[in-house]
Amino acid sequence: MTIDHGAVLPPRPPGAGAFARLAATLVQPILGRVVRRVAARHASLFARLGPHQGTDFVIDPVEFPFALHLRPDPKALLFRAVPRDALPVAGATIRGRFLMLLELLDSEEDGDAAFFSRDLEITGDTEAVVRLRNALDDVDGSIAEEAAAMFGPPGRAILGHLRRKYSDDAMPGGER
Amino acid sequence: MSLAELICPAGTPAALRTAVDAGADAVYCGFQDATNARNFPGLNFTPEELEAAVAYAHARGTKVLLALNTYPPAGKVDLWRHAADTGARFGVDAFIVADMGVADYIARTHPGVRLHLSVQAAASSPEAIRYYVENFGVKRVVLPRILTIPEIRKIRQDIPCEIETFIFGNHGLMVEGRCSLTNYLTGQSTNMDGVCSPASDVEYIRDEATGEMSSCLNGFTIDRFGPEEKAGYPTICKGRYTAPHRPEGYYAFEEPVSLNLSRLLPELIDAGVHAFKIEGRQRSKAYVRSVVSSFRRAVDDIRAGRTANIEDLVALTEGQKQTQGAFETKKWR
Numbered sequence: 190m191t192i193d194h195g196a197v198l199p200p201r202p203p204g205a206g207a208f209a210r211l212a213a214t215l216v217q218p219i220l221g222r223v224v225r226r227v228a229a230r231h232a233s234l235f236a237r238l239g240p241h242q243g244t245d246f247v248i249d250p251v252e253f254p255f256a257l258h259l260r261p262d263p264k265a266l267l268f269r270a271v272p273r274d275a276l277p278v279a280g281a282t283i284r285g286r287f288l289m290l291l292e293l294l295d296s297e298e299d300g301d302a303a304f305f306s307r308d309l310e311i312t313g314d315t316e317a318v319v320r321l322r323n324a325l326d327d328v329d330g331s332i333a334e335e336a337a338a339m340f341g342p343p344g345r346a347i348l349g350h351l352r353r354k355y356s357d358d359a360m361p362g363g364e365r
Numbered sequence: 366m367s368l369a370e371l372i373c374p375a376g377t378p379a380a381l382r383t384a385v386d387a388g389a390d391a392v393y394c395g396f397q398d399a400t401n402a403r404n405f406p407g408l409n410f411t412p413e414e415l416e417a418a419v420a421y422a423h424a425r426g427t428k429v430l431l432a433l434n435t436y437p438p439a440g441k442v443d444l445w446r447h448a449a450d451t452g453a454r455f456g457v458d459a460f461i462v463a464d465m466g467v468a469d470y471i472a473r474t475h476p477g478v479r480l481h482l483s484v485q486a487a488a489s490s491p492e493a494i495r496y497y498v499e500n501f502g503v504k505r506v507v508l509p510r511i512l513t514i515p516e517i518r519k520i521r522q523d524i525p526c527e528i529e530t531f532i533f534g535n536h537g538l539m540v541e542g543r544c545s546l547t548n549y550l551t552g553q554s555t556n557m558d559g560v561c562s563p564a565s566d567v568e569y570i571r572d573e574a575t576g577e578m579s580s581c582l583n584g585f586t587i588d589r590f591g592p593e594e595k596a597g598y599p600t601i602c603k604g605r606y607t608a609p610h611r612p613e614g615y616y617a618f619e620e621p622v623s624l625n626l627s628r629l630l631p632e633l634i635d636a637g638v639h640a641f642k643i644e645g646r647q648r649s650k651a652y653v654r655s656v657v658s659s660f661r662r663a664v665d666d667i668r669a670g671r672t673a674n675i676e677d678l679v680a681l682t683e684g685q686k687q688t689q690g691a692f693e694t695k696k697w698r
Binding site: 236237238239292293296297298299300301302304305306307310311312315316318319320321322323324326327328329 | 376377378379380382405406407408411563564565567568569570571578590592593594595596597598621647648649650651652655680681682683684685
């Protein structure tokens with residue numbers, strides 16, 4: 190069911206400096222393993238990406254101290270955390286709250302509805318974003334759960350913690 | 366009482382399985398090419414995927430309708446014929462067609478497969494509908510969204526085929542199958558290429574200082590949304606424009622709003638509508654799951670003589686606004 194995450198995204202956190210770089214460095218090994226596993230288990234999604242396998246996507250969870258850089262090239266997969274002052278030139282940028290992006294990843298949320306409500310911002314190559322959305326939407330099951338399961342009970346616990354931490358109810362002042 | 370079949374969208378194999386599992390009586394889908402009116406990047410089915418999808422649906426008692434609802438350019442009919450042959454070989458239950466040439470080919474080549482007349486044919490009078498029935502054996506017409514329920518009831522009495530109406534989703538009226546607005550700006554045709562506002566021509570520009578967002582199509586700004594304003598699809602027909610008499614900007618053709626006929630279902634059934642169509646092959650599994658299951662429960666309640674408890678689906682609507690459009694009154698816009 191679509192969730193109303195509120196109409197206005199908060200301003201970006203700085204996402205720069207020592208803390209951002211440290212946070213990005215810490216999560217990097219996890220991201221690399223996750224993207225390789227997802228690619229191996231769901232190879233068919235690359236066909237739906239078509240010519241945008243080489244596009245540089247910047248995925249920007251607004252509450253995080255860093256953004257994510259994805260280049261879904263099956264021959265040279267790239268998925269890394271990047272401080273906002275070191276982002277690459279993006280072919281397309283997808284911006285929103287972390288939980289909503291997670292729900293879009295798992296098709297628990299409808300991308301068009303999130304766009305209509307202004308919870309989701311898209312800039313750059315719209316076709317690239319549409320292809321990525323359709324490719325992910327054709328994956329059965331939860332990519333997030335799959336990724337968490339790679340790391341056993343600690344992985345599932347961390348995913349559960351992130352869901353609770355970034356749920357609407359947990360936002361400061363009941364922020365939505 | 367009519368059967369009130371629920372006809373549900375499937376843009377990908379996973380969405381098809383979702384629709385089937387959520388209670389669709391039939392799903393409609395298309396190939397990854399210009400033969401259907403949702404020829405969007407990364408969407409739709411390969412032949413192999415369609416074959417597997419038909420097997421999945423049929424094993425669960427759900428029909429598969431193949432959308433071949435675009436118009437072949439003159440002399441370039443092979444793609445449509447090949448798609449029809451492929452669909453027939455896989456055992457689809459019906460073809461949804463708009464073009465008379467495509468209808469004629471299927472009627473002659475695959476006479477055992479039902480033909481449904483797409484909304485893209487814009488057949489809204491008994492005379493037009495009867496023409497398709499008599500010449501191509503059309504079994505069902507998908508009515509344009511410009512008719513009131515009393516008008517639908519009257520048409521039903523005057524035609525020898527089933528009626529399908531949209532009940533939820535994108536509300537694009539114009540004269541369906543004739544709109545050339547996208548073609549005018551992008552060179553690609555909604556009706557022949559299957560793309561309305563192709564994503565490759567769409568750009569969203571955000572003003573960081575004000576929070577405003579502009580929707581642009583091939584360099585033309587077609588709408589600008591305030592920082593807290595709900596947005597719609599980047600289609601020309603739903604763009605907001607200035608004019609000498611409306612310098613503040615206004616929706617000159619249509620508005621970003623979705624159709625939702627959940628409260629009119631009993632009247633539509635009583636009017637003799639055979640099938641209810643949910644729009645949205647371009648939407649996600651989340652949309653399909655939510656909308657299909659909601660209407661499944663509603664239709665089942667009505668058929669059982671209970672009052673339907675319709676869930677609030679406004680969060681899934683374009684611009685987060687909904688209308689009953691012309692089904693309620695011709696005074697709508």
